[in-house]
Amino acid sequence: MATVPVTDATFDTEVRASDIPVVVDFWAEWCGPCRQIGPALEELSEELNGKVKFVKVNVDENPASPSQLGVRGIPALFLFKDGEVVSNKIGAAPKASLASWIAGAV
Numbered sequence: 602m603a604t605v606p607v608t609d610a611t612f613d614t615e616v617r618a619s620d621i622p623v624v625v626d627f628w629a630e631w632c633g634p635c636r637q638i639g640p641a642l643e644e645l646s647e648e649l650n651g652k653v654k655f656v657k658v659n660v661d662e663n664p665a666s667p668s669q670l671g672v673r674g675i676p677a678l679f680l681f682k683d684g685e686v687v688s689n690k691i692g693a694a695p696k697a698s699l700a701s702w703i704a705g706a707v
């Protein structure tokens with residue numbers, strides 16, 4: 602399952618109402634570190650298919666969701682479980698580090 606694009610309008614449905622944990626990637630097209638971790642997140646979404654959902658929110662096109670969560674820098678990753686934030690991580694990281702972060706929170 603590839604990462605799913607989410608908008609401010611679909612955020613609650615796709616993230617907060619999900620029956621499995623969700624990793625939210627707040628990113629922007631112009632953000633180099635965001636593009637750097639994109640492939641790792643895609644690979645993890647395939648590896649954890651059915652166990653963890655991965656979504657991407659473009660902060661330029663959807664400013665409300667990151668604003669509500671206090672996002673000040675990108676990439677910003679938030680892990681939701683049962684509709685609530687259980688962990689967050691700011692900045693780029695290698696795939697192994699991302700996988701460990703996710704495993705530790707779910």
